[in-house]
Amino acid sequence: MKVSVTFTADAIEKVEIVEHAETGGISDPAIETIPGAIVEYQSLGVDAVSGATLTSEAILNAVADCVTQAGGDVEALKAAPAGEKTVEGLQSxxxxxxxxxxxxxxxxxxxxxxxxxxxxxxxxxxxxxxxxxxxxGGAFNTYDPEGQASNPMTESLSTTVENLLAHEDVSEEHAALKADVQKQWDEYKTSGRTNLFDSPEWHALQTLDAGDYLGNVSQIRTLTTNTLDTLHWLTENGVNWSDEVSTVVGALWNRSHQTTPDASxxxxxxxxxxxxxxxxxxxxxxxxxxxxxxxxxxxxxxxxxxxxxxxxxxxxxxxxxxxxxxxxxxxxxxxxxxxxxxxxxxxxxxxxxxxxxxxxxxxxxxxxxxxxxxxxxxxxxMPLNSVSGGGISGYVNSTAFVNQEGKRYVAEDGRRDVLAAGALAQTNQTFYGICDNKEATLRMAQAALDGQVAYGMISRGETLAELAGIIGVPADALEATIAEFNDLVKAGKPDEFGRTLWENTIEEGPFYAVAFTPCVxxxxxxxxxxxxxxxxxxxxxxxxxxxxxxxxxxxxxxxxxxxxxxxxxxxxxxxxxxxxxxxxx
Ligand SMILES: Cc1cc2nc3c(=O)[nH]c(=O)nc-3n(C[C@H](O)[C@H](O)[C@H](O)COP(=O)(O)OP(=O)(O)OC[C@H]3O[C@@H](n4cnc5c(N)ncnc54)[C@H](O)[C@@H]3O)c2cc1C
Known part of the structure; x- marks a missing residue:
C-alpha cells in the first residue's frame, strides 16, 4: 500500500492511494471511504470498514507514516474524534x-x-x-453436454468409471444410483462416442464417493440434476463462462465451468x-x-x-x-x-x-x-492456498505439484483431503504448483501474470532450471520430475500415485511456480x-x-x-x- 498525503501547515488536505496490491472488490469499500474520512474528520481514529479491516489498517498506517514524515503528531490524530456513522439503517x-x-x-x-x-x-x-x-474462483461443476462436447474420454478415465461402478453397495439409494449410471455407461460404450462421459447421476455418484458415502443421496441428486439449469439462469442474469470446461483442484472430472475473463x-x-x-x-x-x-x-x-x-x-x-x-x-x-x-x-x-x-x-x-x-x-x-496471496489457477489438468526436493508426491487430480494431508507431510508443509506458459496464459491474462511476478506473488523462469533457482529447489530434480510428468501425459495411463487426468505437457517456456500451503x-x-x-x-x-x-x-x-x-x-x-x-x- 503506497499513499500520498498533502498537508497544509496544520491540516491533512488530501489522501491519495498511489499503488496497492489488495484484492480487488474486497478492499474497495476501504479504498473508497477511508481516505475521505481521514480528511473529513482530520483524524486517524476512523473506524475500519468491516470485511476490509486489513486494507483499512494498511491505509491508516501508511497515512500515519506520512504524518510522521511531515513532522505531525500521530497519537493526537489517532485520538481525534472521527464522527458518528449515520446511514439509512434498516428499521423494524x-x-x-x-x-x-x-x-x-x-x-x-x-x-x-x-x-x-x-x-x-x-x-x-x-x-x-x-x-x-x-x-x-467461480468454478462451477455441472454436467453440460454442449460445454463438454470437446472434452475427450480416455482409457484412464474409463477406469475411474469402472472402479466406482464396482464399489460394493452402501445403501439402497446408492445401489439405485449406481444402476442408473451403469445403464448410461453401457449405452455410452455402445454408442461409439469418444467425447467425455458425464451425466447428473455420474456427477452424483462421484460426489457421494468423494464424501465417503456420508452425503445424503437424495439431496445430492437434487443438486446435480439442477446445476445445468442454474448455470443457464446465471448466464441469463449476466454471468459469462469460458468455453474451457476443465477440472478445478479436487473436482475429479472435467465438468468445472470457469467464469471469464477472470476465474472469479x-x-x-x-x-x-x-x-x-x-x-x-x-x-x-x-x-x-x-x-x-x-x-x-x-x-x-x-x-x-x-x-x-x-x-x-x-x-x-x-x-x-x-x-x-x-x-x-x-x-x-x-x-x-x-x-x-x-x-x-x-x-x-x-x-x-x-x-x-x-x-x-x-x-x-x-x-x-x-x-x-x-x-x-x-x-x-484447501491444499492450493497460496503462500504469497498470488496464484495462477486452481485447475489441475496440466499442472504438477512438486515439493521442496523437486519431486511429485501425490495425484494432483485427487481428493482435497488427500491432497491436504499430502501437503502437510512435505518439508515446510509447502509445495509448488508448476505449469508452463500455455497453461498459465489459458488461466490468466498476460498483464495479471506480469503483475503477480512483479509483486513476487508467483515465480517465473525462462527455463525450468532458472525457475528452480528462483524457488530454491534442486534444478536437476525438477527437470527430471517434469520430464517424467511429460512422459506420463503422453502415455495417458494411471501413474504410481493414481493420477488419471492427463492433458498437456509442461514444455513451453516461460515456466511458472506458485508456492502453496494448506489452510482452512x-x-x-x-x-x-x-x-x-x-x-x-x-x-x-x-x-x-x-x-x-x-x-x-x-x-x-x-x-x-x-x-x-x-x-x-x-x-x-x-x-x-x-x-x-x-x-x-
Ligand atoms: C478462496 C475461496 C475459493 C473458493 N473457490 C471455489 C470455487 O471456485 N468453486 C466452488 O464451488 N467453491 C469455491 N469455494 C467455496 C465457495 O465459494 C463457498 O462455499 C460458497 O461461495 C458459499 O456461499 P454462501 O452464499 O453459502 O456463503 P458466503 O458466500 O460466504 O456468504 C455468506 C454471507 O453471509 C454473511 N453473514 C454471516 N452471518 C451473518 C449475519 N448474522 N447477518 C448477516 N449476514 C451474515 C457473511 O458476511 C457472508 O457475506 C471457495 C471458497 C474460498 C474461500
Whole structure:
C-alpha cells in the first residue's frame, strides 16, 4: 500500500492511494471511504470498514507514516474524534421474505424469491456483499453436454468409471444410483462416442464417493440434476463462462465451468446483485441478524442490529432464508467440531482463506429453534492456498505439484483431503504448483501474470532450471520430475500415485511456480435441509418459515467436498429456497 498525503501547515488536505496490491472488490469499500474520512474528520481514529479491516489498517498506517514524515503528531490524530456513522439503517418492518447473508446463496435466494413475486429484504453484516462467493474462483461443476462436447474420454478415465461402478453397495439409494449410471455407461460404450462421459447421476455418484458415502443421496441428486439449469439462469442474469470446461483442484472430472475473463466469483456476485436490485430486492449492508423470532414453532422473522447499531425486528410473512455461509473463520467453533470429524492437527493455528463473515451465525441461530445439524465435524483444508496471496489457477489438468526436493508426491487430480494431508507431510508443509506458459496464459491474462511476478506473488523462469533457482529447489530434480510428468501425459495411463487426468505437457517456456500451503477452506456440515431447502428440526420435521442454502447447510458433501461443487450448491439451493419461500402461504 503506497499513499500520498498533502498537508497544509496544520491540516491533512488530501489522501491519495498511489499503488496497492489488495484484492480487488474486497478492499474497495476501504479504498473508497477511508481516505475521505481521514480528511473529513482530520483524524486517524476512523473506524475500519468491516470485511476490509486489513486494507483499512494498511491505509491508516501508511497515512500515519506520512504524518510522521511531515513532522505531525500521530497519537493526537489517532485520538481525534472521527464522527458518528449515520446511514439509512434498516428499521423494524414487515416483508414477505427475509434473506440473511449476502453471498451467492443469499443473492440467489433473494433474486429467486423476488422473481417469484415476493417482497424481499436481504441483510449482510459486512460492509460489502459477496462473502466467500466473492473470493472464490467461480468454478462451477455441472454436467453440460454442449460445454463438454470437446472434452475427450480416455482409457484412464474409463477406469475411474469402472472402479466406482464396482464399489460394493452402501445403501439402497446408492445401489439405485449406481444402476442408473451403469445403464448410461453401457449405452455410452455402445454408442461409439469418444467425447467425455458425464451425466447428473455420474456427477452424483462421484460426489457421494468423494464424501465417503456420508452425503445424503437424495439431496445430492437434487443438486446435480439442477446445476445445468442454474448455470443457464446465471448466464441469463449476466454471468459469462469460458468455453474451457476443465477440472478445478479436487473436482475429479472435467465438468468445472470457469467464469471469464477472470476465474472469479466476483462476477457472479455482481451479476446477481444487479439482477436482485432490478427485481426490487432491498439490500442492507452492515446489518447483522442476531436471532430468529419463533412463534409457536414457526419462524416469523428475525431480530437484527442495523448499520447504526440499533436493534430492529423484521417480520417475514413467508419466511426467513439463512444464507450465512460456513464457520471456517470462527476458530473456536472449527476447533470444537474438528474433534467430531477430520481431527486435523493444529486446526486452531492454521490460517483461512475465508471471509471474516464466516463465523457460523446461521448455525447458532438455527440451534436456537431446534434445527438439526449434520456433518459438522467435516472441515476441508484447501491444499492450493497460496503462500504469497498470488496464484495462477486452481485447475489441475496440466499442472504438477512438486515439493521442496523437486519431486511429485501425490495425484494432483485427487481428493482435497488427500491432497491436504499430502501437503502437510512435505518439508515446510509447502509445495509448488508448476505449469508452463500455455497453461498459465489459458488461466490468466498476460498483464495479471506480469503483475503477480512483479509483486513476487508467483515465480517465473525462462527455463525450468532458472525457475528452480528462483524457488530454491534442486534444478536437476525438477527437470527430471517434469520430464517424467511429460512422459506420463503422453502415455495417458494411471501413474504410481493414481493420477488419471492427463492433458498437456509442461514444455513451453516461460515456466511458472506458485508456492502453496494448506489452510482452512470449507465447512461441510451445517443445518439439515430437505430438497425444498426447508430446515429440519432434531425430530426430522420441517421448521415452518425457515429455509437455508449454501455453506450454512450440511448433507451434500459428506467427509470431503468435491472442488467446484460448493458454488453450484449455494446457488442451486439458494434458487430453490427463494422459490419455495415465495410460494409459502
Ligand atoms: C478462496 C475461496 C475459493 C473458493 N473457490 C471455489 C470455487 O471456485 N468453486 C466452488 O464451488 N467453491 C469455491 N469455494 C467455496 C465457495 O465459494 C463457498 O462455499 C460458497 O461461495 C458459499 O456461499 P454462501 O452464499 O453459502 O456463503 P458466503 O458466500 O460466504 O456468504 C455468506 C454471507 O453471509 C454473511 N453473514 C454471516 N452471518 C451473518 C449475519 N448474522 N447477518 C448477516 N449476514 C451474515 C457473511 O458476511 C457472508 O457475506 C471457495 C471458497 C474460498 C474461500
Amino acid at each position: 418492518t414487515t416483508v414477505d421474505v427475509l434473506v440473511v447473508g449476502g453471498g451467492g446463496a443469499g443473492l440467489s435466494a433473494a433474486l429467486s424469491a423476488a422473481q417469484n413475486g415476493a417482497s424481499v429484504i436481504l441483510v449482510e453484516k459486512l460492509a460489502a456483499l459477496g462473502g466467500n462467493t466473492f473470493r472464490c 466469483g466476483a462476477q457472479i456476485v455482481a451479476a446477481l446483485e444487479n439482477a436482485a436490485r432490478a427485481a426490487n430486492v432491498q439490500i442492507f449492508l452492515d446489518t447483522k441478524a442476531e436471532s430468529l423470532v419463533n412463534s409457536n414453532g414457526k419462524v416469523t422473522g428475525a431480530v437484527l442490529t442495523n448499520a447504526n447499531g440499533e436493534s430492529v425486528t423484521v417480520t417475514a410473512n413467508k419466511g426467513v432464508i439463512l444464507a450465512t455461509g460456513g464457520f471456517a473463520a470462527n476458530v473456536e467453533m472449527r476447533t470444537k467440531y474438528n474433534e467430531e470429524g477430520n481431527k486435523w492437527e493444529n486446526i486452531d493455528k492454521l490460517g483461512t482463506n475465508n471471509t471474516p463473515g464466516a463465523t457460523g451465525d446461521g448455525i447458532t441461530m438455527g440451534l436456537g429453534v431446534d434445527a438439526n445439524l449434520v456433518g459438522m465435524g467435516w472441515i476441508q483444508l 477452506h470449507h465447512t461441510m456440515g451445517g443445518l439439515e435441509i430437505n430438497g425444498s431447502a426447508q430446515v429440519l428440526n432434531t425430530s426430522g420435521e420441517v421448521i415452518e418459515g425457515l429455509y437455508a442454502a449454501g455453506e450454512v447447510t450440511g448433507g451434500i458433501h459428506g467427509t470431503n467436498r468435491v472442488g467446484g461443487n460448493a458454488v453450484p450448491d449455494a446457488l442451486t439451493f439458494g434458487k430453490i429456497a427463494g422459490a419455495t419461500a415465495a410460494a409459502a402461504k
